Amino acid sequence: MPLKNNRPFPCSISCLFLSFSVLFSLCFALFLLLSSSHTPDPPVPSISLPTHSIKVYVSELPRTLNYGLLEKYWSSSPDSRIPNDPDHESGSTLLPQNLKYPPYPENPLIKQYSAEYWILGDLMTPENLRSGSFAKRVFDPMEADVVFVPFFATLSAEMQLGKDRRAFRKKIGNEDYERQREVVDFVMNTKAWKRSGGRDHVFVLTDPVAMWHVKNEIAPAVLLVVDFGGWQRLDSKSSNGSSPQRRIQHTQVSLLKDVIVPYNHLLPRLDLSENKARLTLLYFKGAKHRNGGGMVREKLWDLLVDESGVLMEEGFPNATGKEESIKGMRSSEFCLHPAGDTPTSCRLFDAIQSLCIPVIISDHIELPFEGIIDYSEFSAFVSVGNALQPKWLVNHLRSFSENHKEEYRRRMARVQQAFQYDNGHPGGIGPVPPEGAVNHIWIKVCHKLPMIKEAIVRDWRKPSGVSIPLRCHCA
Secondary structure, three states: OOOOOOOHHHHHHHHHHHHHHHHHHHHHHHHHHHHHHOOOOOOOOOOOOOOOOEEEEEOOOOHHHOHHHHHHHHOOOOOOOOOOOOOOOOOOOOOOOOOOOOOOOOOHHHHOOOHHHHHHHHHHOOHHHOOOOOEEEEOOHHHOOEEEOOOOHHHHHHHHHHHOHHHOOOOOOOHHHHHHHHHHHHHHOOHHHHHHOOOOEEEEOOOOOOOHHHHHHHOOOEEEEOOOHHHHHHOOEOOOOOOEOOOOOOOOOOOOOOEEOOOOOOOOOOOHHHOOOOOEEEEEEOOOOOOHHHHHHHHHHHHHOOOOOEEEEOOOOOOOOHHHHHHHHHOEEEEEEEOOOOOOOOHHHHHHHOOOEEEEEOOOOOOOOEOOEOHHHOOEEOOHHHHOOOOHHHHHHHOOOHHHHHHHHHHHHHHHHHHOOOOOOHHHOOOOOOOOHHHHHHHHHHHHHHHHHHHHHHHHHOOOOOOOOOOOOOO
16 A cells, blocks of 8 residues: 655655754854863963074184183183182182083173073084974075074173273273174174175174174174163263263164073072962062162162061172072062163072062063063063052052962963073083073074065165165164
């Protein structure tokens, strides 16, 4: 008997399709709901780093301008500026003969500026040990993205200052000036410099007075500096030596072409697992009296020195003050970072390694690796105007909850390595930490490459006799 045709089939398909659509929509909505309700914590700065590299050619300067300079340092007299020079405690320090890569000084006045040593050490490391390095060394300048100039400029300047400070600003009788001149004359006579006008060359000038006499000549290059404060002070007079200027000359330094790098910290790293109770609210150790923008430090000192829970100490973390600084920073919730002679100092990076929340009172500060690291995630930024109001700063810091402070320390612990130069290998020759300071520096230089290449091409195509002024206006 034939089946009756009641036409249920098309209706069933329609209903089935409609049901399936509704079910799919509900599942998709549920997936989105669950995904949004389990969103992970915001990413921690400096964790995600680029995987490609920058090609670096090392300019062939004479050894006397880098590792040979270290040999000269170790055979020199003690530093006249500090009472106890840790590198020359017995009057002289003997190093093993024919040491290819001498150690860098422990003298805190010099060690804090040691970026030049660790950057070169990475580039001098055999290629088979450099798998974690962001910079790829090449041996033909035509293949390079940038040319690294391996002059230990800071060591050169500090050796002259320690030997005879009076001769530093002069050219006659100034060994540092003689070395500066040798570097500039050598580099400017290379094909690589002439091809680019120096725009793709990289100099390390962490000490504000490094290469002071030749700054105008190397201004087109990429300069690795700890801040722009030293340049502002040294360029405070116009070209005719008369009226002071309030702005840095834009033809010399700028965030567009230069890279802010960290000081090398002087205090050891504290792991989060080793953190203990912190009974002091706010800690500061340093000089009370500073010049220029650092005059705010003296005013802060007078406001805070008698406050309950605040510890203000004069001194520098040298051989005698280092243990006091370690104890003070590790037992305090917050560490004060006011401007000094320059907007920043080594103290900020000692605080980060000590998991002491930085309180940054420096309205014109520039910080390393911004764009990769967000300092507001673990630091308290306070304007000078607010900080100088009686009781304002202490009341503000006491308003932070325990959970808030703990979260700041957790975030700080995750970026500590970004400010570490030392790779733990003798002479700095060995693999660098992939998330360490050296790689971060090269990543920031890599960010400058499009601008560098554009400037070089613009210079190539200009007609003979036409000059294009350097313009580095950057807020």
